[in-house]
Amino acid sequence: MRDVFHADLANVSLTEVMHGLSDPLRLRIVDLLARRGETECFAIYSALGISKSNASHHFRVLRECGLLRRLHQGQQQSARLRTDEFEERFPGLLTAVLSNVDDALRADSAESSPVGA
Amino acid sequence: MRDVFHADLANVSLTEVMHGLSDPLRLRIVDLLARRGETECFAIYSALGISKSNASHHFRVLRECGLLRRLHQGQQQSARLRTDEFEERFPGLLTAVLSNVDDALRADSAESSPVGA
DNA sequence: TGGACAGTACAACAGTCGTTGAACCTTTGG
């Protein structure tokens, strides 16, 4: 669990980024991270209701396209968006994407206890 | 060659759009269309150096996610970006994507006669 | 009417992707 690969944003292509964001689950992860800031990995795949392996897979894709950084602080790890670096490499892109995240997509990701309505 | 499917932008999800833009060829098509405006289909897949069937396939994906509209004017047809409609549905998204198209990507798509350099 | 041409539809293939479960590694806590 030591060091995982983190993309050098200079080497990341727009195509890779678009691919990274083309999956609903990953879009939810990114949106969730954007709203919560640094978040524990457990909390993420718990909120999304997916398995550890699956989450780990998507985390990796997101790391490989430079969107996500993993922070390991012992047993429980966390992740955060590389917002500023990403903004330098792809100005305005992440903002534009996040501002267009559908509520339908977001709802599933945020609600672990859908009580209301 | 009569009527092809064009997506109702209201029903298009962000995920579909991101998927539509996650292919380098499609990204080039969109970029090319953005710079040239309405363009003949032949000119597009000629500039990209791909087969008719392949181009038609990508055109369809682009139509299905609401990015492209086909205009049939007889034998030779053309396509154009649904810029304004798309902007209404996904504000700022297309602009942000297009402004981040790498030159490397663009070079291949624009140059049918790579003379310079 | 016929043939050339532009584009689409279909079938087929290889390659990739998302998902799952099991095994593994590392840290934490007894």
Next chain:
DNA sequence: CCAAAGGTTCAACGACTGTTGTACTGTCCA
């Protein structure tokens, strides 16, 4: 030292995707 917990890795599977070639549809021109 051992066991539990958090994540990653691996192999495997089905599903989807991009590409190609061929057949088909529709249009233009002679």
